[in-house]
Amino acid sequence: MVESNYDILKIQVGASKKEIRRAYRNLVLKLHSDRGGDDEQFKIIKRAYEDLRLGKKYPDTSDERKEKAKFYSGDLDADQRRKNLLLSQDISREMKTAQEWAAALNRANATGQRLFGSKELGQMEFERKITNTLTIKGKFWAGNFRYDNPVMMWGSITSPYISSYEKHKTHIHLTKGNFRMIDSLRNKYDIDGGAKITVDDGDMEVGNVRGKRQRVEDPQGRVGMTTIREHFSQLNAPNGKIVTGDVRDTVKLDADTVITINLVDNVKVTGKNILVYGSKVTYDVEFFLKKGGKIRFYDQGSGFDISDDAVIHLENGKKIKIRDLKRDKLISLGGKDITYDYINDRENIKKSAKKNSGNKFGLGKIFHK
DSSP states (O other): OOOOHHHHTTOOTTOOHHHHHHHHHHHHHHHOGGGTOOHHHHHHHHHHHHHHHTTOSSOOOHHHHHHHTOOOOOOSHHHHHHHHHHHHHHHHHHHHHHHHHHHHHHHHTOOEEEEEEETTTEEEEEEEOTTSOEEEESOBOSSEEEESSOEEEESOBOOOTTOSOTTTSOEEEESSSOEEETTHHHHTOEEOTTOEEEETTSOEEOOEEEOEEEEEEOTTOOTTOEEEEEEOEEEEEEEEEEEOSOEESSEEEEEEEEEESOEESSEEEEEEEEEEOSSOBOTTOEEEEEEEEEEEEOOSSOOTTBOTTOEEEETTSOEEEHHHHHHTTOSSTTOOOEEHHHHHTHHHHHHHHHHHHHOTTHHHHHHOO
């Protein structure tokens, strides 16, 4: 019977991070070669500790370790690109198998646990719980994956943006239930590289999100000329809520409610309720506010780093720059709710307020008929 990583560290299954770290340190003191211990046993202990930090219950087999140790020759960009494309193809096929495996367990309402992914880059542990929730532990590298119930993830998500095939790029799609990256900010789990996550009927809770802007040769073949190709990371929860950390560098967020921190460099946010808790919004950020909705900037300071040139678009085609809302004293010191209706009818509202303020009996006429 194969020992689990918990057995190797001599702790109970489900031990806390603190208990895992304490057990590892105690064993290191006994087994480190510098202290006269067994060097091979020390390596086993170290691997078990690193696996548990990633949420892996069982260690790799010797064959798996050999596969991960493969050396790829060729230092040229072309060699690196070819290697990454081949790996993305392999992982994409693995994710298709993982999807079929998870769907079969769903149909049977059964539990199960299995490893999928790349032996070169590191495998992921998939486990379907009796609650219908699927847990994924490890980094998601490539491929399409669809699941019909909630997903909880311990690990980051990226995508092979260099691939020209959509089936190789990362797209995690939940038809119902929530998608959560567990303690994502503390664990530094993030999303990057043009990855896409869609939750049809549920909420999404993730860490920091980043896209990718790639400088490529001019498509018309002009010598010495380059252009920028954008690979947007995209999060979609049309009927739910998206909660993120910092969002930067070519990202699209679309949900009924979006709760985020800082928005930096080419970010597009669509929602009915948009709540920005950070102090930084750059000039090239665009908000698309849905009818009947509202937006608010919770910066407790002056709002200086919320760019005047960031734009809010309405569904009817109207738009407004942040500088105009600063003039209305709606941004800074915690901000105020800025409604769709206010932006849509701002000029008339301001004219009416000015007219009423100019009539010393205006309020009296309103409250004393």
